[in-house]
Structure formats: structure tokens, C-alpha cells
Amino acid sequence: MIRVCLIGVGKTGKEIAKVLLDRSDIELVSVFCSPSSDKEGKDLGCIVETSETGIRIESTDRLEENLLKYKPDVVVDFSRPEATLKNAEIVSQMKINMVIGTTGFNELDLKKIENLTQVNHNGIIYVPNITLGVNVMMVLVKLTSILLNNYDFHISEIHHKNKKDSPSGTALKIAKEIEEGLIYSGRDVSSGEIPIAAVRAGGVISKHEVLIVGEHDRITISHESFSRKIFALGAIHAINFLQNKVGFYEMSDVLCLSKVIEDLYISKQADVI
Known part of the structure; x- marks a missing residue:
């Protein structure tokens, strides 16, 4: 069973949450929103329009504290570039692997993310389009x-x-x-x-x-x-790929396209x- 934390519950994040909740091989253990979001404190089911899940959406300003509490194997981040960079530093330092679907990074940002994997010896996969x-x-x-x-x-x-x-x-x-x-x-x-x-x-x-x-x-x-569900299905492939991986990867590595x-x-x- 792979324990997963999701950061970002926008349109794509919601679809990913729905798919993860239905998986028998993956457990969605925590979900985070931005500190200014009105989703904080709500049950995830209320956000994705399902029955109560028992997962309360928490703010990323307590990310490190809650990662220690929930102990995920993989963090999936679909938030904003500036937030993802901050989150990636925390996640990498804690040696937790990470799927980054956030877009809008420049080359320097991506180099910083890649360097995190070299310094902290965790695995990060960057997927600007995860389909x-x-x-x-x-x-x-x-x-x-x-x-x-x-x-x-x-x-x-x-x-x-x-x-x-x-x-x-x-x-x-x-x-x-x-x-x-x-x-x-x-x-x-x-x-x-x-x-x-x-x-x-x-x-x-x-x-x-x-x-x-x-x-x-x-x-x-x-x-x-045609549907954001296709992003969620791609996320599943990326999550499974990252098991026991160290280094910086792209979706082409997941699909062996290289x-x-x-x-x-x-x-x-x-x-x-």
C-alpha cells in the first residue's frame, strides 16, 4: 500500500483525489490547500462531492508537522509554482518522494528542484503534462x-x-x-x-x-x-514509478520513452x- 499526500485541490487536484480514493493499492492519507484557501478544515468529500472521507483538508503552513504525522511515501503537488518550490524543499529534506504537476517554472526553478534530489537523495518526477x-x-x-x-x-x-x-x-x-x-x-x-x-x-x-x-x-x-480524469490516471503511473527511486525524472522515464x-x-x- 502506497501512502500518498496531495497538495492542491483545484480542478485537477479534485480529479486526482477522486481517483486515489477509489484505489485499493494507494491510500490517500492527507490533503493540503494554500494558507488562504476557504477549503481548510473541510472534509475532502465536501470538496470532491462524495460522502465524507474522514480526511480534513489542512493548510500547507503546517506541512512539515503534518508530513511527520501522516508519513506519506509520495507527495503529489498540483499547486502554484512559488508554493511548489517551497513545498519541494520541505518534502525533499524529509526524504519523501514527490510528483510535481505544477506548471509555470522557469529553467532556474527546475534546476533548483533537480538539485534538491541530489542533495537530499529523494526522488522527484516533474510532469508539466501528466497525461x-x-x-x-x-x-x-x-x-x-x-x-x-x-x-x-x-x-x-x-x-x-x-x-x-x-x-x-x-x-x-x-x-x-x-x-x-x-x-x-x-x-x-x-x-x-x-x-x-x-x-x-x-x-x-x-x-x-x-x-x-x-x-x-x-x-x-x-x-x-477531454477530461481531467486523464491527469489523475497519469498521476497513478508516476506514483507507482517513484517507489524506491532517487533522482530527478520526467514522464518519459515513467513510460520508458527515452x-x-x-x-x-x-x-x-x-x-x-
């Missing part, structure tokens, strides 16, 4: 950038109007995958060169699309989330030889 489908999409895009390195790439993404970061962390990660593929194939590409168009409108959950255009044809690779890319590199090199 399995979009991570498969990233592999497809990277493969395409290697094989069609003379084509033009353009990313577009759309999310609900309340999403703060723009472009999304997922779009930035897709751009990075494209850049790495192009550089590997010998094309000179600088960071930030791949254009990204971002739209914030209505209640759209998430859609990412990559347009790949050559002189005579066009390829489109896209992914769209091996797919590595095999392609070897195959491409063999073709050249």
Missing part, C-alpha cells in the same frame, strides 16, 4: 524532427481562460523536444526558435498541436484532453554507416 497521450505525442514529434529536419515546425496550444502560464509548460517541453531532435540531425537551432501560439479561452481543458510543413506536404500531430528515442538514434546511425 500519457501527450507524452507519446512528444516522442512522435521528436522522431519527426529527426527524420524531417528540413521542415518547419510550429506549435499551437489552447487552454481554459483561467490558466496563468502562457505558453503552457507542455508546449515549451514540446518545443524543447523538437529542438533536440533537429540539433541531433545536424540542423543549427537556438533555444526558443520554435514558434508557439497560445490561446486562453472558455473552459477548454487542454489541446496541443504541432504543424510540420515542408515544400510539398504537411503533417499535423495533435493531442486533446529508450524508443535511443533505439531510433542507433538505427539512424547504422543507416548512415
